[in-house]
Amino acid sequence: MFKAKLQTSYQNLTQSERMIADYILEHLDEIKTITSHQLAVLTNTGQSTIIRFSQKLGYNSFREFLADISMIKPEDQAKHDEITVEETTGETSRKIGAQYKDIIDITLNTNNEQTIDQVCALLIKKKKIIIFGVASSNLFCEYLANQLITIGLTCFTSQYPHSIFSIIDQADPQETVLFLLSESGETYDAIKAAEIAKNNQIPIIVMTRNVRNTLSSYADYLLKTVSFTAKTSLNVTTMRCSQLLLIDILYLNILKLDYHRFEQIIERAEILSDKL
Secondary structure, eight states: OHHHHHHHHGGGSOHHHHHHHHHHHHTHHHHTTOOHHHHHHHTTSOHHHHHHHHHHTTOSSHHHHHHHHHTOOHHHHHHTSOBOSSSOHHHHHHHHHHHHHHHHHHHHHHSOHHHHHHHHHHHHHOSEEEEEOOTHHHHHHHHHHHHHHTTTOOEEEOSOHHHHHHHHHHSOTTTEEEEEEESSSOOHHHHHHHHHHHHTTOOEEEEEESSOOTGGGGOSEEEEEOOEEEOBSSOOEEEOHHHHHHHHHHHHHHHHHTHHHHHHHHHHHHHHHHHO
């Protein structure tokens, strides 16, 4: 799990933290029995920087950090090797599958059950759900909206920011919730939507990557995603199954809250579709 966590966080590390990361990757066997003070000396950094680095990767202590590193096996390295032109389809498939599994595991470990339950309860409670994201995030918005509409929840989504801004500004804060999706958490239009909602006292759900960013500071409820670029000499491929996982988790847990009512709504929709 260490390598997957590092891959999801590497771009957000400071220069000193990257030096630590690079040293660890080059000396994995030696690191397994080292102290934080010794690692600080070897990387020419401070002990506090070592501790911050481990915490930034999601570890509660340096001991937990070392325990995870000690679990790395030789075969795990092969799973995370760069995808090349020469390898077989099976080898490529296994590498991608291993990376997807890492993303899923980290996503599940990062989002606690209480937050998911609170988000599900809020989505059912509100009469209007406004869902917004820009560019590729808009695709996830449409997917989420379609899922919720199938069980009778009222959702609004649009790829046009000004339409969303207007809907938010005119919405009743007692009956509305805003759901924002942004990979970076720094998208201007998503932040603008959050500002309007916050000024109108509309509760905000944010789904964004698991690093400190501007959009997350507006969230009343924060769902954390992870993504990393697949190591390949062919092109840059960013995997975003984390978002799909969380959306499906929300949908199925909402379905469980009032299953018989939602089941009737789904059956009614299927009957209406058959009549068309």
